[in-house]
Amino acid sequence: xxxxxxxxxxxxxxxxxxxxxxxxxxxxxxxxxxxxxxxxxxxxxxxxxxxxxxxxxxxxxxxxxxxxxxxxxxxxxxxxxxxxxxxxxxxxxxxxxxxxxxxxxxxxxxxxxx
Amino acid sequence: xxxxxxxxxxxxxxxxxxxxxxxxxxxxxxxxxxxxxxxxxxxxxxxxxxxxxxxxxxxxxxxxxxxxxxxxxxxxxxxxxxxxxxxxxxxxxxxxxxxxxxxxxxxxxxxxx
Numbered sequence: 001x002x003x004x005x006x007x008x009x010x011x012x013x014x015x016x017x018x019x020x021x022x023x024x025x026x027x028x029x030x031x032x033x034x035x036x037x038x039x040x041x042x043x044x045x046x047x048x049x050x051x052x053x054x055x056x057x058x059x060x061x062x063x064x065x066x067x068x069x070x071x072x073x074x075x076x077x078x079x080x081x082x083x084x085x086x087x088x089x090x091x092x093x094x095x096x097x098x099x100x101x102x103x104x105x106x107x108x109x110x111x112x113x114x
Numbered sequence: 115x116x117x118x119x120x121x122x123x124x125x126x127x128x129x130x131x132x133x134x135x136x137x138x139x140x141x142x143x144x145x146x147x148x149x150x151x152x153x154x155x156x157x158x159x160x161x162x163x164x165x166x167x168x169x170x171x172x173x174x175x176x177x178x179x180x181x182x183x184x185x186x187x188x189x190x191x192x193x194x195x196x197x198x199x200x201x202x203x204x205x206x207x208x209x210x211x212x213x214x215x216x217x218x219x220x221x222x223x224x225x226x227x
Binding site: 093105 | 159204208215217
């Protein structure tokens with residue numbers, strides 16, 4: 001089946017630094033990828049929709065200058081958390097395209113900002 | 115507005131017992147509905163999906179779900195749970211317009227030995 005690879009699975013960074021998370025579709029081309037964030041004891045929240053070759057569409061309340069999304073190719077989207085703070089610590093998940101109404105998810109990235 | 119509700123935040127069942135996880139949706143027409151599972155340390159995995167047709171849907175790992183329009187529900191069931199079923203389960207509804215997903219809050223399943 002289709003595979004989406006997300007890297008890294010875990011990252012710890014210092015406050016004020018930036019972290020890049022990659023999301024790759026390994027065996028299909030994804031014109032659209034979605035980035036989600038999971039808060040403790042809450043469901044996944046959509047952060048932004050990433051379209052290949054164009055600017056991402058951010059959900060209300062998500063700071064686009066803080067969460068930079070780049071979708072430079074049909075198989076790669078990146079999320080960069082800039083000037084990270086402890087409150088950015090969370091679980092981030094990407095998903096790629098819905099084919100036949102199914103989304104394919106990355107493994108997720110656990111970000112800890114210290 | 116379209117929404118998905120999972121009323122149970124936690125459910126504890128004994129290994130070998132039957133399981134039912136509740137999911138209710140709010141939508142004006144027949145929705146597509148999914149159940150996903152997130153196991154500890156792993157990514158999300160699709161258990162099953164409902165588009166139309168048979169209201170009883172079979173999924174992986176011995177799970178099934180039944181779509182009931184009259185109750186606006188899509189409950190997930192398993193006749194006998196295994197310790198490896200301990201995970202968080204999400205009922206998910208893809209929106210029409212752009213295939214974004216509306217997520218239930220999730221139900222954490224705890225298995226007692």
